[in-house]
Each structure stands twice: as C-alpha cells, then as structure tokens.
Amino acid sequence: MPRLAANLSMLFTELPFLDRFAAAAAAGFTGVEFLFPYDHPVEAVKACAEAAGVDIVLFNMPPGNWGEGERGLAVLPGRAADFREGLSRAMHYARHLDVPRLHMMAGLASSNDAGARQRYRDGLLAASDIAGEAGIDVLIEPLNGRDMPGYFLDSFEMAADIIADLDRPNVRLQYDIYHRQILHGDVLRSLEVLMPIIGHIQIAAVPDRSEPGTGELDDARILRAIDQLGYRGWVGCEYRPLGDTMDGLSWRPALQIAPR
Ligand SMILES: O=C(O)C(=O)[C@H](O)CO
Numbered sequence: 175m176p177r178l179a180a181n182l183s184m185l186f187t188e189l190p191f192l193d194r195f196a197a198a199a200a201a202g203f204t205g206v207e208f209l210f211p212y213d214h215p216v217e218a219v220k221a222c223a224e225a226a227g228v229d230i231v232l233f234n235m236p237p238g239n240w241g242e243g244e245r246g247l248a249v250l251p252g253r254a255a256d257f258r259e260g261l262s263r264a265m266h267y268a269r270h271l272d273v274p275r276l277h278m279m280a281g282l283a284s285s286n287d288a289g290a291r292q293r294y295r296d297g298l299l300a301a302s303d304i305a306g307e308a309g310i311d312v313l314i315e316p317l318n319g320r321d322m323p324g325y326f327l328d329s330f331e332m333a334a335d336i337i338a339d340l341d342r343p344n345v346r347l348q349y350d351i352y353h354r355q356i357l358h359g360d361v362l363r364s365l366e367v368l369m370p371i372i373g374h375i376q377i378a379a380v381p382d383r384s385e386p387g388t389g390e391l392d393d394a395r396i397l398r399a400i401d402q403l404g405y406r407g408w409v410g411c412e413y414r415p416l417g418d419t420m421d422g423l424s425w426r427p428a429l430q431i432a433p434r
C-alpha cells in the first residue's frame with residue numbers, strides 16, 4: 175500500500191503547528207506535508223521534523239497574500255518580482271529541509287486568459303530551472319472551483335497539456351483525488367493514464383473532504399489501484415477530520431492501510 179503523509183495544515187490542528195510533527199510520528203506517519211512553513215524559522219521546522227523522525231515530502235511555494243485572497247502569484251500581472259522572491263524563499267526552505275518537491279500554486283485568473291497562460295508558463299520554466307539545479311520537482315495541481323473559485327488551473331487535461339508542452343522532467347502533476355472527482359470523476363482510469371506524469375498524490379473523501387472511506391468513492395479500491403499501478407511516491411492525507419484527528423485515523427485499518 176502507498177506511503178501515507180500527514181498533511182499538517184489539516185491534521186492534528188488540535189496542536190500548534192510545530193507540535194504536529196511529533197503527533198504525526200506518534201500516529202505512525204513517516205512522512206508529512208503542509209501548505210506553508212514560512213511563519214516559522216526554517217531551523218525550527220527542521221528541528222521538529224528531525225526530532226520526530228519524519229520526512230517532509232511536500233510544501234507549497236508562497237501564494238502571495240493568502241489573507242487577502244491570493245492563491246498563487248504566477249498568473250498575476252505585475253507580480254513577477256514577488257513570484258521570484260517567493261520561489262527563492264521556497265527554495266531556501268526546501269534545500270534546508272531536504273524536501274524533494276514543491277507545489278507551485280497558479281493564482282486566480284481565467285484559464286482562457288492568454289496573458290495568464292504565458293505568465294504561468296514563464297513562471298513554471300523559471301521554477302523548473304531553479305528547482306532542477308537542486309534536484310527538486312515542481313508540481314502543478316488542478317483545483318476545483320467549489321473550493322477555490324476562480325483558480326487558474328481548473329482542469330487535469332490542461333495540466334497534462336502544460337506538462338507535455340514544457341517537457342521538463344521535474345515539472346509534474348500533483349494529483350489530488352478529491353479535486354479530480356469533483357472536477358471530472360473517472361478517477362481509476364485517469365490515474366492509469368496520468369501515472370507517468372504524477373509527482374504526488376493526495377486523498378480526501380468527497381464531498382466533505384473528510385477521512386478516506388467516509389465519502390462517495392471506494393477509497394480502498396483507489397489506494398489498491400495506485401499500488402497496482404506501481405506508484406512508489408507518497409499519498410498526502412489532505413483531509414479535514416470529522417472530529418478528533420486521532421479518532422479519525424481508524425480509517426487506515428478499516429481500509430487495510432498500515433502506515434508506512
Ligand atoms: O487545495 C489543495 O488541495 C492543495 O493541495 C493546495 O496545495 C492548497 O490549496
């Protein structure tokens with residue numbers, strides 16, 4: 175079964191962020207991911223991950239002013255300098271924390287906007303060049319419009335076309351099962367077709383974004399299919415627990431998932 179990473183931006187939120195690393199390890203996770211580490215000194219994040227003995231497998235590049243509604247800078251006109259500064263900051267954290275992949279959020283714009291598409295392409299090429307020097311992958315993730323209205327990358331087909339067009343081995347797909355089901359459905363077949371470009375997978379039940387096994391999909395069958403397709407990466411548990419995080423982890427044995 176795939177290796178599960180605890181998303182510390184959604185799980186163990188009963189605790190302060192830096193305490194969540196130890197809680198994830200105590201719950202049997204060997205990997206963690208999160209949205210943004212930038213509110214904390216990189217040395218503190220490193221110390222917590224090392225003390226807990228967990229790998230940090232993914233985090234996001236700075237999204238701009240999240241509180242003001244920004245969800246990525248790449249597509250925004252006039253924000254190239256902010257994007258480059260964010261990329262530099264993400265790289266500092268990724269190098270120091272030995273993190274092999276970064277999610278580059280796109281931002282809010284129409285996917286039909288030619289200027290936004292060009293800015294996005296330029297941003298991905300720059301990120302690919304800089305991250306590639308450190309052996310780091312840059313991931314792009316289609317997000318559904320119910321959770322993120324107006325998000326530029328709102329289609330898995332568009333993401334696959336962009337990845338093919340760039341043809342950069344370190345620009346890969348962040349396949350979030352939750353978004354896939356809401357946007358397109360057809361999860362099992364799309365995992366098979368897209369597997370060659372998948373750099374990371376995330377899971378949450380649909381429609382409540384809760385524990386796997388509590389929604390409309392057969393999450394156990396999906397996780398078995400991911401295994402059978404030969405995926406050896408991580409599956410990020412990016413869900414909102416219905417109650418206490420630890421109580422909710424009973425989904426793992428229920429789906430015959432042993433934390434690895
Ligand atoms: O929203 C998601 O599913 C993500 O994984 C992004 O990184 C944050 O919005």
Ligand SMILES: [Mg+2]
Pocket residue numbers: 315350376412
């Ligand atoms: Mg996701």
